[in-house]
Amino acid sequence: MTDDLDWRRRRATYRAQHRGTKEMDWILGRFADATVGRLSTNRLGVFERMLSLPDPDLQDMILHPELKPAGEFAELVAELRVFHGLDP
Numbered sequence: 001m002t003d004d005l006d007w008r009r010r011r012a013t014y015r016a017q018h019r020g021t022k023e024m025d026w027i028l029g030r031f032a033d034a035t036v037g038r039l040s041t042n043r044l045g046v047f048e049r050m051l052s053l054p055d056p057d058l059q060d061m062i063l064h065p066e067l068k069p070a071g072e073f074a075e076l077v078a079e080l081r082v083f084h085g086l087d088p
Contacts, residue, residue, distance in 0.1 A: 008044055009036045015051045024055045027062060031080050043076070050076055062086075 017029035050073045060068035070077040081087040
């Protein structure tokens with residue numbers, strides 16, 4: 001069980017760092033480096049689902065939350081925005 005969780009965390013971190021656009025690599029990759037290791041199994045599942053979204057949608061959710069509500073990812077997006085100093 002622990003090996004599976006470690007594998008999922010490593011995979012999620014890799015996916016966050018290799019998005020296809022430098023901006024999203026930086027935004028999601030730095031956040032993943034700092035937080036994925038302490039995410040619970042459920043929160044990791046939400047993060048993995050969030051990583052399956054296209055970059056333009058994720059970028060709008062993170063940088064323009066007023067235009068693109070985050071839905072089930074709202075807590076993670078809020079945490080990500082605070083992490084990067086986008087929200088106080």
